[in-house]
Amino acid sequence: MHSLDAFASGKLAALEAMSLRRRLKPTRRLPGAFVERDGRRLLSFSCNDYLGLSQHPAVIAAAQAAVAAHGAGSGASRLVTGDNPLIEELEARLARLKGTQACVVFGSGYLANTGVIPTFAGKQDVVFVDELAHACIWAGAQLSGAKVVSFPHNDSDALAELLAEHRASFRHAIVATDGVFSMDGDVAPLDWLSAVCEANDAWLLVDDAHGVGVLGGGKGAAALFPDAEIPLQMGTLSKALGSYGGYLCGSQSAVDFLKTRARTIVYTTGLPPASAAAALAALDLIEADPAFAAEPLRKARLFTQAAGLPRAESPIVPVILGEADAALAASAALEAEGFLVVAIRPPTVPAGAARLRLAFSAEHPDDEILRLAALVRPYLGAKA
Ligand SMILES: Cc1ncc(COP(=O)(O)O)c(C=O)c1O
Numbered sequence: 001m002h003s004l005d006a007f008a009s010g011k012l013a014a015l016e017a018m019s020l021r022r023r024l025k026p027t028r029r030l031p032g033a034f035v036e037r038d039g040r041r042l043l044s045f046s047c048n049d050y051l052g053l054s055q056h057p058a059v060i061a062a063a064q065a066a067v068a069a070h071g072a073g074s075g076a077s078r079l080v081t082g083d084n085p086l087i088e089e090l091e092a093r094l095a096r097l098k099g100t101q102a103c104v105v106f107g108s109g110y111l112a113n114t115g116v117i118p119t120f121a122g123k124q125d126v127v128f129v130d131e132l133a134h135a136c137i138w139a140g141a142q143l144s145g146a147k148v149v150s151f152p153h154n155d156s157d158a159l160a161e162l163l164a165e166h167r168a169s170f171r172h173a174i175v176a177t178d179g180v181f182s183m184d185g186d187v188a189p190l191d192w193l194s195a196v197c198e199a200n201d202a203w204l205l206v207d208d209a210h211g212v213g214v215l216g217g218g219k220g221a222a223a224l225f226p227d228a229e230i231p232l233q234m235g236t237l238s239k240a241l242g243s244y245g246g247y248l249c250g251s252q253s254a255v256d257f258l259k260t261r262a263r264t265i266v267y268t269t270g271l272p273p274a275s276a277a278a279a280l281a282a283l284d285l286i287e288a289d290p291a292f293a294a295e296p297l298r299k300a301r302l303f304t305q306a307a308g309l310p311r312a313e314s315p316i317v318p319v320i321l322g323e324a325d326a327a328l329a330a331s332a333a334l335e336a337e338g339f340l341v342v343a344i345r346p347p348t349v350p351a352g353a354a355r356l357r358l359a360f361s362a363e364h365p366d367d368e369i370l371r372l373a374a375l376v377r378p379y380l381g382a383k384a
Helices: 003-017 057-070 078-082 085-098 109-120 135-144 156-169 190-199 252-261 273-288 290-307 324-336 366-383
Strands: 027-030 034-037 040-044 102-106 126-130 147-151 173-178 202-207 232-236 246-250 316-322 354-359
Touching: 057 273, 078 252, 085 102, 085 246, 085 273, 102 109, 102 252, 109 135, 109 173, 109 202, 109 232, 109 246, 109 252, 126 135, 126 156, 135 147, 135 173, 135 202, 147 156, 156 173, 156 190, 173 190, 190 202, 246 252, 273 290, 290 316, 290 366, 316 324, 316 366, 324 354, 324 366, 354 366
Parallel strands: 126 147, 126 173, 173 202, 202 232
Antiparallel strands: 027 034, 034 040, 102 246, 232 246, 316 354
């Protein structure tokens, strides 16, 4: 056997033995939060399409019209000829939504974080990262070459102590956190984190991938903390906005600097026009109806109340079961009842914290949420 294949098969066998091997499953998304998998129609609680906008007729029509008008791809880096006018229009809309001077759109949220952090931090700098922050924040911090310091989850006092210990040894400091944590659904204390950053001349980067479109009337997690100073507001178009792409909203000079130096802007092809058009149509719908934007959180709270779990802070609700096997078994049992709730295993979550991760959508029928809660309750008892 070729040494490459021997290496790959050995690794796969070891992962299989720990129930940590993963497999892709072709899944057809259908309207109304349903999916088709292995020939079965399931109500999905594992899509981040919180408002169902990827399936919305107006969003689909906008994407189709953009393909007809501009073609399927943008053809080059934005700095060459790939800066489609729809991307510029989208940047203006996102800056308005976030209340910032400017915005830059990236090819994805992952590309945003891996471009933004290395643009503002290098070897002379330090990046503090919440221990549960998304993988692409960690990747961006590591790529930057800065010293990377993890701080305990949502603990602004511990962050202050770490800043007191390290800040003076470095030129610049970035503090990076999720606004809504992708696997736990809790919201970062942005007011406290902001105060600590301001007191220590540190730049706060908030990844609001799971907040934009659904919290703060659609404006995102930052809108829940009007006094917080957040100079780097990152997010994605791929969840509540139902499209694809990422963004960073901030001051004009920060954004201009990113447009000229972020490697994930300079050395990659611009966002396809259809993705920009779809996100613009989604923003129209969200801004026109803040009550609609609030629906996923209302649904999540209906579930947590019925299941006897702590009140949801966002549309994401974790049901932590411990070992990977337990999460896989629970997921299979729910699938037999017509629900798709994918098991989340290490390394996506810490060892021993495998879970069901439920993502609530405005489209989930209330009676189905209550049926799911009744099915999940026995697992909570077993864990306790
Ligand atoms: C918190 C968080 N940040 C960033 C991303 C990456 O965004 P994208 O899917 O647009 O690359 C995700 C998930 O995909 C996420 O959950």
